[in-house]
Amino acid sequence: MQPSEIQAYADAEPQSRKAGRPRSEDSHRAILDATRRLLTHMPVSKISVEAIAKKAGVGKTTIYRWWPNKQAVVMDAVFSQPAFHNILPASANAFEGIQAQLEKLFRQLAGKNGRMVSEIIGDAQGDPEALKSLIEIFFQQRYDALARYINEGKESAEFAKETDVEVAIDLIMAPVFFRLMTGQDFDQTFESQIPAMIRKALAA
Amino acid sequence: MQPSEIQAYADAEPQSRKAGRPRSEDSHRAILDATRRLLTHMPVSKISVEAIAKKAGVGKTTIYRWWPNKQAVVMDAVFSQPAFHNILPASANAFEGIQAQLEKLFRQLAGKNGRMVSEIIGDAQGDPEALKSLIEIFFQQRYDALARYINEGKESAEFAKETDVEVAIDLIMAPVFFRLMTGQDFDQTFESQIPAMIRKALAA
Amino acid sequence: MQPSEIQAYADAEPQSRKAGRPRSEDSHRAILDATRRLLTHMPVSKISVEAIAKKAGVGKTTIYRWWPNKQAVVMDAVFSQPAFHNILPASANAFEGIQAQLEKLFRQLAGKNGRMVSEIIGDAQGDPEALKSLIEIFFQQRYDALARYINEGKESAEFAKETDVEVAIDLIMAPVFFRLMTGQDFDQTFESQIPAMIRKALAA
């Protein structure tokens, strides 16, 4: 599933148009663009729906018509960017796949994007609904990719048979986000040692 | 540094009392108690300083006199609880120490306390000041304990020599908080496999 | 002029029909009916064009195509009711005519209808356009009837010669609407004393 698919919008079936004025593609785009532009200047917490509406030249109602709240707009704005698509290269073995996923994350979460994501995750704490949709939009595809590699590795005896897939996923993903949320940047040491440690941790 | 030290309050020296009405020890306690009681019923984001003041029977000014904002009160209320002290048992070797730290975390972060902590961490994203003080109050002592064990393990050749201490700390701590922040509870599998994986990851 | 004439609709000349779909008589009726039904449950100020459209099963556009705004719809809905036609019985002398007009008003403005009218008049304050059309639709015919009686009375020496017609009209109509707009209901005393007082006021 790609980020953009969270929009019911994208699901519209071309042959059976509903009555009424169709949703404005321009406004939709303007809202997400404005949100992204605001996000580069200020933290999520400083952004208001009002500011987005004003910057996008759009009525506040139009935003609330399509997203339940600010968090949802921000998630959509951030994760619908092509840079956040999770297309991974083919990999020779299970560990290589995991490593590819990690490197993808390192690149996706470096710099401002990382800060945005950590704020989005932070915002979703204390709101189960937001957390659920965050997982659907962002985490699930990464979970799925990793689950495939881990199962592959278990079958090929590259990884230990008793490894629990979900626990392994946590072990792999966690350090990346923990760094982010404790305010540390990625560095060369981190990016090289974490995959190595994970390889050892999972090894048969 | 112990949690209670974040309170400027605690620094008052008893011998040099100024003239006038003394600070109210009662109010101080009432504020933290009220905050804790509110936290069991609702997420951090739904709590207001006004609500704390009302529940504590205290003026809002009194809160702002001693804490800079809501986040600080909440951190103080949560982390000053005895259950959050990080006193670890003596351990025979490095890995046992790490395991003790992990088990301490599992116990401290199970149930409502875990949810509170994840919300506090979430709230601190997007506010570098808050994040900094969160690390000082909560994370630093755990980092320090782990750093000791890791260095110990490196010296005794229990762990690989090339292991970077900071990376290792991230690897150890991260899965616990990642589970928390993605809305998953700890379970038996997680609590047993994570330490095992970490042992393998760090092994010489 | 009859109330229904406020409708541009009524002005359509049958011989010069334009091409295209004709106005839907059903929609027209449904809009006025829905408005009247809403008016019995809530004050004019609480009614929205959207609510009328929904209740009438009609698009908002259809309402705006035929009436410039909510006030106009409401006026039309209220004053196009047969109960608001101002057909007066023949009268032996001028005062009897005035009395007939007053009694007609007492009956037309008792109960809910009175409340609706007072709200319509209230709404028209601060909007000269609305006030003008209110006078055309509702007041003018009553003014005209009274003017006839007053002139008749002046000619027959029933009324004082120096009486200004417009002032006399105000004197006659005003108490009825003043009661309405100060929230007092009509009662027996009012309905009997007002005509008597007016007779004395106008007497030669």
Next chain:
Amino acid sequence: MQPSEIQAYADAEPQSRKAGRPRSEDSHRAILDATRRLLTHMPVSKISVEAIAKKAGVGKTTIYRWWPNKQAVVMDAVFSQPAFHNILPASANAFEGIQAQLEKLFRQLAGKNGRMVSEIIGDAQGDPEALKSLIEIFFQQRYDALARYINEGKESAEFAKETDVEVAIDLIMAPVFFRLMTGQDFDQTFESQIPAMIRKALAA
């Protein structure tokens, strides 16, 4: 009762001040001033609480703290003006008193003030609460003055004994407000004939 007395504010007893920051006399005045200034440029319906707050340099909350809604602010702003105090000169007989009251009204309601009052009365239709307080603030003192004159006139046989006081009050006040609310200005004819007609209407 004077208009300004509608303010609970004015009722404060000087000797027993409540705890807490006292109401800001400056803000209070600024709000009413701003409202009056806005009223000279636009109808009541075009004024928003937001505009008043902005013009007064005051938070919207401060307005809502002391007045329940825009109508109440406007009433207070208009009727607390000295020009609306209803102090009448001593009068030799009952009719002279009534005439004095009428002339006071002619002067108070000429020009912009009249338009404001008609809008206020209009706005109060459809909101019984507003209507009630409008009567208390504005109409009641005029009712009371007239009631005194009418009773005086009945006792001195200047007026007919069977005259109902409330009906007489309506007869006297109504034409003034009816003119206002039907968009007609006062003129010389009106101002001279109405008192004369009322004298005849009430005469013994």
Next chain:
DNA sequence: AGGTAACCGAGACGGTACGTCACGTCTTTAC
């Protein structure tokens, strides 16, 4: 019989204002 113009419902759009809430500050009286 077909074209076409005006109508219709549905409903999205850019706006304005609402009344509420919480923030963090300020200004009193009471102790």
Next chain:
DNA sequence: GTAAAGACGTGACGTACCGTCTCGGTTACCT
């Protein structure tokens, strides 16, 4: 000199309607 009480300016919230607009579709006249 600190406390409580509580008013203050600020600014965002999410909602309700406004009056306009754009769709797909309908209807009845006028060739």
